Amino acid sequence: MPKSRPRNAFYAQSGGVTAVINASACGVIETARKHKNKIAKVYAGRHGIVGALYEDLIDTTKESASAIRALRHTPSGAFGSARYKLKKYDDNPAEYERLIEVFKAHDIGYFFFNGGGDSADTCWKVSQLAEKMGYPIQAVHVPKTVDNDLPITDCCPGFGSVAKYVAVSIREAGFDVASMAKTSTKVFIMEVMGRHAGWIAAAGGLAAEKEGDSPHIILFPEVQLDEEKFLARVKFCVEKYGYCTIVVSEGIKNADGKFLADAGLRDAFGHAQLGGVAPVIAQMVKSKLNYKYHWAVADYLQRAARHIASKTDVDQAYAMGKAAVDLAIKGHNAVMPTIKRVSDKPYKWQVSMAPLEKVANVEKMLPRDYITADGFHITAKARKYLAPLIKGEDYPPYKDGLPQYVVLKNAPVRKKLTTDFKL
Amino acid sequence: MPKSRPRNAFYAQSGGVTAVINASACGVIETARKHKNKIAKVYAGRHGIVGALYEDLIDTTKESASAIRALRHTPSGAFGSARYKLKKYDDNPAEYERLIEVFKAHDIGYFFFNGGGDSADTCWKVSQLAEKMGYPIQAVHVPKTVDNDLPITDCCPGFGSVAKYVAVSIREAGFDVASMAKTSTKVFIMEVMGRHAGWIAAAGGLAAEKEGDSPHIILFPEVQLDEEKFLARVKFCVEKYGYCTIVVSEGIKNADGKFLADAGLRDAFGHAQLGGVAPVIAQMVKSKLNYKYHWAVADYLQRAARHIASKTDVDQAYAMGKAAVDLAIKGHNAVMPTIKRVSDKPYKWQVSMAPLEKVANVEKMLPRDYITADGFHITAKARKYLAPLIKGEDYPPYKDGLPQYVVLKNAPVRKKLTTDFKL
Numbered sequence: 001m002p003k004s005r006p007r008n009a010f011y012a013q014s015g016g017v018t019a020v021i022n023a024s025a026c027g028v029i030e031t032a033r034k035h036k037n038k039i040a041k042v043y044a045g046r047h048g049i050v051g052a053l054y055e056d057l058i059d060t061t062k063e064s065a066s067a068i069r070a071l072r073h074t075p076s077g078a079f080g081s082a083r084y085k086l087k088k089y090d091d092n093p094a095e096y097e098r099l100i101e102v103f104k105a106h107d108i109g110y111f112f113f114n115g116g117g118d119s120a121d122t123c124w125k126v127s128q129l130a131e132k133m134g135y136p137i138q139a140v141h142v143p144k145t146v147d148n149d150l151p152i153t154d155c156c157p158g159f160g161s162v163a164k165y166v167a168v169s170i171r172e173a174g175f176d177v178a179s180m181a182k183t184s185t186k187v188f189i190m191e192v193m194g195r196h197a198g199w200i201a202a203a204g205g206l207a208a209e210k211e212g213d214s215p216h217i218i219l220f221p222e223v224q225l226d227e228e229k230f231l232a233r234v235k236f237c238v239e240k241y242g243y244c245t246i247v248v249s250e251g252i253k254n255a256d257g258k259f260l261a262d263a264g265l266r267d268a269f270g271h272a273q274l275g276g277v278a279p280v281i282a283q284m285v286k287s288k289l290n291y292k293y294h295w296a297v298a299d300y301l302q303r304a305a306r307h308i309a310s311k312t313d314v315d316q317a318y319a320m321g322k323a324a325v326d327l328a329i330k331g332h333n334a335v336m337p338t339i340k341r342v343s344d345k346p347y348k349w350q351v352s353m354a355p356l357e358k359v360a361n362v363e364k365m366l367p368r369d370y371i372t373a374d375g376f377h378i379t380a381k382a383r384k385y386l387a388p389l390i391k392g393e394d395y396p397p398y399k400d401g402l403p404q405y406v407v408l409k410n411a412p413v414r415k416k417l418t419t420d421f422k423l
Numbered sequence: 424m425p426k427s428r429p430r431n432a433f434y435a436q437s438g439g440v441t442a443v444i445n446a447s448a449c450g451v452i453e454t455a456r457k458h459k460n461k462i463a464k465v466y467a468g469r470h471g472i473v474g475a476l477y478e479d480l481i482d483t484t485k486e487s488a489s490a491i492r493a494l495r496h497t498p499s500g501a502f503g504s505a506r507y508k509l510k511k512y513d514d515n516p517a518e519y520e521r522l523i524e525v526f527k528a529h530d531i532g533y534f535f536f537n538g539g540g541d542s543a544d545t546c547w548k549v550s551q552l553a554e555k556m557g558y559p560i561q562a563v564h565v566p567k568t569v570d571n572d573l574p575i576t577d578c579c580p581g582f583g584s585v586a587k588y589v590a591v592s593i594r595e596a597g598f599d600v601a602s603m604a605k606t607s608t609k610v611f612i613m614e615v616m617g618r619h620a621g622w623i624a625a626a627g628g629l630a631a632e633k634e635g636d637s638p639h640i641i642l643f644p645e646v647q648l649d650e651e652k653f654l655a656r657v658k659f660c661v662e663k664y665g666y667c668t669i670v671v672s673e674g675i676k677n678a679d680g681k682f683l684a685d686a687g688l689r690d691a692f693g694h695a696q697l698g699g700v701a702p703v704i705a706q707m708v709k710s711k712l713n714y715k716y717h718w719a720v721a722d723y724l725q726r727a728a729r730h731i732a733s734k735t736d737v738d739q740a741y742a743m744g745k746a747a748v749d750l751a752i753k754g755h756n757a758v759m760p761t762i763k764r765v766s767d768k769p770y771k772w773q774v775s776m777a778p779l780e781k782v783a784n785v786e787k788m789l790p791r792d793y794i795t796a797d798g799f800h801i802t803a804k805a806r807k808y809l810a811p812l813i814k815g816e817d818y819p820p821y822k823d824g825l826p827q828y829v830v831l832k833n834a835p836v837r838k839k840l841t842t843d844f845k846l
Contacts (some may be wrong), residue, residue: 017602019595047605075595077602084606164824172442172498172727173561175828179440179500182470183507188723189796206782207825275700296722297701300611302597310824390824401813402589402630406597 006038007109010052012045012059013077013144014084014115014122015145015246019165020317021144022078027321028142029060033068038329039110043413048082049113049122053095053421055102057413070406072318073396075306078408082117084423086122089132098421099126100135105416110138110309110328114321116156117144120336121360127334140324141336141356144317146303148199151362152343152354153338155321158303162314163203164390165305166192166247169298171207174214174245176344177294181243187234187285188215188245189295190215191278193302194250198366200302202287203386205378214245219281221251222366223375225260231288233376238291249261250277280300307403311392316349323351426640430532431474432751433475434483435468436500436567437507437538442588442729443740444567445501447537449494451565452483461752462533466836471505472536472545476518476844478525480836493829495741496819498729504538507846509545512555521844522549523558528805528839533561533751535835537744539568539579542785543759550757558625563778564759571622571724574785575777576761578812580743581726581762583736583775586626586708587813588728589615589670592721594630597637600717604666609744610657610708611668612718614701616725621645621789623725627670628801637668641762642704644674645789646798648683654711655752656799661714673700722812735813739772746774763831770811 011028013021025044032039041171044058045051051058058079071078087094102108111121120141127139143150170190177188189373194200198220205218216237219225237244252260261277278295284291316339323337336359340352370382378386396403434451436444448467455462467481468474481502490727493500509518525531536546543555543564550562551639566573571582593613600608600611617623621643639660642648660667684700701718708716739762746760757783763798792807801809819826 013602016607017599050606074598076598079602080605081602082606083603124754131673167825168730169724169728171825171828172729173723175497176727179504180506182503183473184439185723190724209825218677237605276699276718279699295699295720296724297720298724299615299719300596300599300608301592301719301721301724302726304599305592306595308589312824313563321761355744362665378515386503387823392824393818393821395816395818398816400810401735401815402590402594407595 003019006040008107009039009042009112010045010103010108011042011112012048012051012114013079013081014048014113014119014353015081016146016303017077017081018144018303019075019144019161019309020157022071022074022076023314023317024142024144024321025078026068027318028112028325028376029068031322036328039325043106046410048084049081049086050082050084051089052102053423055104055133055415055417058410059413062411063408067406067408072314074405075304075305078406079410085118086125089125096129096133100129100133101417101419102136104137105414109136112140112142112324114142114144116147117150117361117363120150120356124334124344124356124360125142127356128332138328138333139391140328140332141359142320142324143336143338146193146200148195149197149363151359151364154341154349155339157313159199160310160316160389161305162193162200162240162302163386164310165302165308166200166204167206167299167390168308170204170215170245170247174207177243177245181197183218184293185294187293188237189248189278189281189293190246191250191276191295191297193247194221194249196221196360196363198249201247201249202366202370202378202382203390206383206386206390212241214388215247216244217246217376218378219246219248219252220366220371220375221249221253222368222371225252225254227284231284234285235289243389246281248277248281252277306396309394310390311385311394312389314394319351327353340358344384344388347391428477429459429463431530432465432535433468433526434465434535435471435474435537436502436504436770437471437536437542438498439505439569440504441567441569442498442584442732443737443790444537445497445499445581446740447565447567447580447744448501448739450741450750451535454745454748458748462748466531467502467528469833470503471507472509473505473507473846475525476521476846478838478840480529481522481833482836485834486526486831490829490831495737496729497828498727501829502833504618508541509548509826512548519552519556521536521557523552524840524842526558526560529836535563535565535747537565537567539570539617540784540786542575543573543779547757547779547783550779561751561756563751563755564782565743565747566759566761569616569623570620572620572786574782574787577612577764577772578760580736580740581664582622583812584731585616585623585725585740586727586731586809588725588731589623589721590629590813591637591731593627593668593670596629596719600666600668607715608717609661609666609714610716612671612704612716613669614671614699614720614742617644617672619644619786621672624670624672625789625793625801626813629806629809629813635664636671639664639667640669641798641801642669642671642675643789643794643798644676645670645791645794648675648677650707653706657708658712669704671700671704675700699775704730705802712744713831729819732817733810733813734817742774750776767811768808770814
């Protein structure tokens with residue numbers, strides 16, 4: 001471990017962005033700036049890891065303290081993110097050789113990678129460079145994913161805010177439909193993210209605090225859709241409450257195990273129409289029950305909605321960024337800071353740590369006992385877990401009615417290599 | 424005008440609800456409570472005018488002052504709204520006779536109707552009852568519509584909040600797409616309301632404060648979609664900015680003058696799929712330009728989003744409710760309070776008044792000079808008009824991470840009639 005002289009750090013954002021990933025960036029950079037004896041400069045990858053391969057680095061020292069502070073309330077990835085997964089070393093050693101070439105040229109001694117499961121795998125691979133290729137580097141993963149599917153950590157930064165967005169939105173839409181149902185829309189369907197796990201859909205359930213509250217039904221990817229049972233439940237709700245509100249995960253599957261979103265719509269030419277399970281469910285309700293319906297697809301709005309971010313989530317995202325730097329400075333490699341729940345009521349959490357080897361490529365699924373026996377809602381156990389994650393508001397500053405999000409200068413670091421790289 | 428003894432008031436919500444229609448209800452009820460020498464009790468129609476026809480009245484005096492105050496921050500229609508338009512008197516005199524029967528039984532001397540263009544027409548018809556049928560009543564319309572299409576008034580309560588939601592959402596999604604576009608989604612499409620007029624779509628344009636900001640393209644119902652020109656514009660944006668974000672009104676039409684939303688999708692059985700113009704646009708982009716796309720349909724979320732309501736809008740909604748009562752007490756009939764813009768910078772407005780006869784059934788369209796010459800964005804003139812309407816935040820109270828919206832007791836008024844009525 002280099003103790004004598006400060007080295008530079010590389011920070012990159014990876015995978016789908018969130019409302020709070022920049023809060024983690026803020027935590028990394030602000031903390032690094034306090035330890036100049038260890039970390040000289042933080043360079044960010046323009047478009048994530050791709051920026052490292054292209055030697056397209058951003059010099060974060062060119063950003064003012066207030067610009068970095070503003071990252072805390074700015075959604076999306078301020079340096080650009082990427083969906084790009086490093087191959088296995090044996091399948092593409094050229095990628096790793098290139099990384100080392102670039103890192104060496106810019107004296108990168110710290111690698112902070114901010115992403116989900118795939119990214120943890122990339123980070124783990126980089127952490128092995130020291131041993132495998134004799135290049136001294138410490139790699140620390142900063143957890144981030146709206147999918148909430150990283151293992152070991154109690155929750156993932158990014159999830160709490162999308163959870164809050166979904167719960168707030170279905171509550172509001174539920175109030176709307178309740179007031180119109182007598183003469184108009186009786187069934188409302190809101191599609192949310194979560195292709196593999198129902199964490200986000202489950203969060204919608206928080207809005208239902210007592211019998212009859214929205215949402216009345218949640219459709220999880222974990223529960224195969226039983227059309228008959230589902231329609232019977234819709235009918236029951238309309239007859240009992242006057243209307244029915246539904247949160248549906250984009251990942252739900254039909255009896256054949258196929259994604260409903262893929263099985264459904266075609267354009268006028270008969271081509272399969274990608275995405276959109278809400279209209280498929282709406283059509284089902286319309287054709288079998290003939291209720292008037294409306295549907296919404298939140299898509300990116302849900303994960304970008306910094307305006308309604310969870311304060312808990314923002315705090316945790318920042319804490320993970322800060323902890324990553326603290327861990328690196330203490331000499332750790334191949335680790336990820338985690339959130340450890342200390343108590344539910346009052347909610348208390350602290351920062352802990354996990355070895356990356358146990359994080360990479362492991363998906364944390366929604367436990368079956370978080371879903372009610374009938375498959376249509378969340379249990380008290382789920383509620384206990386989810387509730388604290390949406391707690392607190394953390395509004396961004398506004399000007400003329402619009403949130404003021406920062407756009408960084410993103411000044412490039414002068415290239416030192418004459419070699420090119422092609423992905 | 425009855426000056427000697429107080430009479431009761433009837434208040435009803437009509438048409439699609441908004442984030443702030445309850446703020447108008449709050450204004451009506453709080454103001455009426457201050458004038459008990461004129462207005463004895465406010466009865467609300469359960470499910471709007473339908474409640475009057477059914478003699479299904481709600482006694483608002485049973486609600487506490489704090490519950491009524493909470494209406495100011497609660498979206499949707501607290502008493503239930505209805506999509507129901509009274510026929511012309513000559514076509515269905517029975518409806519009017521029934522109204523008078525119910526009003527007489529409950530000593531209704533004031534009729535406050537909270538709605539849009541169709542509702543203004545109903546309110547006007549009621550205002551003529553005194554003359555036509557010898558029943559003394561004063562009818563005052565309280566403007567409300569997310570569509571912003573009522574004439575005379577500078578804007579309509581409900582619009583400012585949906586406008587803010589749309590502008591905030593496309594800004595946030597734009598930041599998201601910008602950070603992902605290098606290796607993922609390049610085109611994002613967000614569908615918003617506005618079947619006949621592009622006011623809501625136009626509001627999305629406020630998020631674009633300088634060259635390159637989101638949204639890059641707005642598709643208005645006022646501009647027939649020229650597919651070739653549109654796709655060329657998308658391509659231009661992707662090449663210049665790296666991505667392209669689009670706000671599309673549900674009401675856009677193709678070259679044949681048909682709604683794109685109707686012309687587009689079919690289910691697996693070939694049945695036309697109602698609603699959803701965003702996926703139609705997405706398919707167009709995919710098949711002709713082969714860009715990776717994502718799309719969102721905000722639907723009810725946009726008009727129910729009290730969590731991001733415009734303070735200007737909330738204040739105006741309340742002011743319209745208050746003014747309606749003030750006008751009635753002063754002896755006015757067949758009128759609607761309006762918002763009069765006094766200055767743009769700083770934005771100043773005051774309450775004014777319009778005769779209902781000039782309001783009913785007149786739609787205020789988006790002026791052509793609010794749309795740029797190429798048809799894809801808003802002009803400086805539009806911006807000057809729209810900007811003040813989204814100004815200010817007015818957050819609802821939260822508990823455990825969720826907004827606390829009030830559900831009223833909605834205690835029924837004891838029926839006095841033995842007769843029934845069928846719609």
